[in-house]
Amino acid sequence: MSLLYRAMWESKADDSAATIQACRNAFDRWAKETGEGKSRNYEVRDELTDLDNALEATCTDSGSDGQLWKTTGRFRVVDGTLSALVENSFEGDDVTVRISVGRPRVIADLLTATGGGRLGGSALLDEVSELDAAQVSVLVDFLKKTDRRLPAIVFTEPPPNDDSGLDWKRLAARVATRSMGTAQVFTLGNAAVTEFRRQLGDMAAWGGAIRTYVPARVVEGSHMHRFLPWKYVVARPAGATVDGLVSFVTQQSTRRRVLPALTGPEWDSASGSDLGAANAELQQQIDSYEDENLSLTEDYEEATRELSLAQAHLERLQKVLAEHGHAGLYWGAQHAESTDEAPDMVDAISEAVLAAQMYLADDLTVPESCKRDLKKLDSHMNSAAWGNTAWRGLRALAAFVRDRRDGFAGDFWAWCLKGRPGGWPASPKKLSMREGETVVNNKKFRTCRTFDIDPAVDRSGRLYMEPHLKIAEGGGNLAPRIYFYDDTAGTTGKVHIGFVGPHYLIPNTKT
Structure with missing residues (x-):
């Protein structure tokens, strides 16, 4: 199964037996209240070999479509301290299925039952922390703590002239609810933003931007702490912003080591x-x-x-x-002289696509339909590298279009060979202009490579595409690809993007 979510915390437990019973009551209540109408298997182990004051609860939901969702909780009290773990996993036959990740609802009940909790220097919060200017120094100190274990997502008030109508505080509340147990969410009004920027400089967030501070040093020039400008937030559906932020922090949570009290052979009931x-x-x-x-x-x-x-x-x-x-x-x-210029860098592939839609529209056609499973790519540990490589590739395609208008006579491969500024490597490892015969002659493979296209190019609105940028070779089936069609000699005079997404959605004989 694929692990999607992992929350861990420690809290004080004066009465070991009562604390474990409170955890069981919360899990029991959640499993029974939410299990109606589902095919659910619920198991509890409260007598574990060589472990006192320990509990494991597992809830598995199975669907007629072959999907399995599994929520597991482990709890143990040692020397007056409760160690808690809740994981959510998924398994399915269809690798292209779109799933929405986030906290299991039982998390809120468990945090209440255990009096809250901490992971290292980070408290697990069950709601948004709204800070004023006087409290900003506390946030800055927290971001700089060396024992911070959870990401902090900071939402800032939009500029006064914003007319988007987007409720930024409600957006923050949705993220806080979905990411509970894996991140802390803060909101800053304009006065607090001014103080935040005074203390953190360019590493702050402002003007409606959302910044995710991962558990790492907050130093000038660091690109680890993802910055999402307000213009990007309002340019896409609110749900997509929430999904992207939640996917990023929950994916990070799955890479944390399990607390020592909750792992080891005593917990393992697997057969040989x-x-x-x-x-x-x-x-x-x-x-x-x-x-x-x-x-x-x-x-x-x-x-x-x-x-x-x-x-x-x-x-x-x-x-x-x-x-x-x-x-x-x-x-x-x-440096760019204004925010109206295309950004030098982005933080994820979804932002690269959005930037192309906003700044390269004169040269590229980038429809919404080209975006496929970008949440999975944005939450990957290589998301920033992939995003900037994709942004480079999209800008290279736009530069190629401009040079074609100025008289360049070759195709994109020939243009790349010229080594033009802002080019793309003309290498089979990074660029393919043709698919192999096994792909061309296979109906299933051709169908996977048939994408939406401007009707001005093809009246059917669909077109088979072979040329593609290889954003990464590493990354397994998630390795990103960008498929495109060159119509610089046609009616539109542009390059059309047909697909941006993971490799597994474009199978071949090797995959």
Whole structure:
């Protein structure tokens, strides 16, 4: 099964037996109240070998579509401290199914029953923390704590001239509810935002932006703490923003180590055959990570080479500008002069697509239908790297369109070979202009590569596409792909994006 959510906490337990019973009562009540009309199996183990004051509860829901949802809770009191764990897992036959992740409802009851809890230096909150200017220093100190274990999602009040009608506080409340147990959510009004920015500088958030501070150092220039500008928030459905934020923090939660009191052979009731299957799955994961590591090493070497060439180019450009008395132009173009310009970087693939829709519309057609399972990509540990690589690829396609208008005669591969500024590697590892014969001649594979297209290109509104950017080779079946159609010589004079999403949705003989 795929682990989607993991919440852990510790709290004071003066009466061990009463605390464990309170956890059981909360789990029992939730399992029975929410289980009506479902095919549910509920099991409780409160007599565990060699463990005193311990409890494990498992609730499994199965559907006629083959989907399995499993919620597991583990609780144990040792030396007056309760250790608690709640996990949510999913299994299904259809890998393309879209699922919505978030906290099981039992989390709120358990936190109430145990008097709240903490994970390291982070408290598990069950609602939004609304801070004023005088309380900002507490938030800043919290963000800088070395023992902070949970992400902090900070929502800021939109600018005064905002007319979007989007209720930013309600948006924050929805995220807080869905992410309960895996993140802390804060809201800052304009006065608090001013103080927040005074204390954190460019690492703050402002003007309606939402920033997710992962449990890592908050230092100038760090791109780990994801920044979502307000213009991106209002440009997409509120549900998509909530899903993206929740997916990111819940995916992070699954990579935390289980508290020591809640793991070990005493908790393991698996049979030998189950252990064998688990070991086989772990070995498969190890093999996948080794392949990904090799691919990332190759990508790093290629990126280092490209960076060296780009730096040499910039040095020559600076020298030429200085010789002609225009040295100031070089430094003046270092950063975007206004928010109306395309961003230099993005934090996720969904933001890359949104930026393309907002800033590259004269050259690219990027329909909403091209976006597929981006939540899974945005919540991956490589989301920022994938997002910026996708943004580079989309900008390269737009630059190609502009050069075609200016008289360039070749296709995108030929353009990439020229090494133009803002180009894309002309390498089979990063770009494919044709699919293999086995794909072309297979009806199922062709159907997967038939996407929505502007009716001005094809009256049917659908078109088979082969050219695609390989955003990553590592990442297994999640490795992102961008499929496109070159109509620069056609009626629209643009490149049309047909698909942006994970590799598993575009299968071939190898997958």
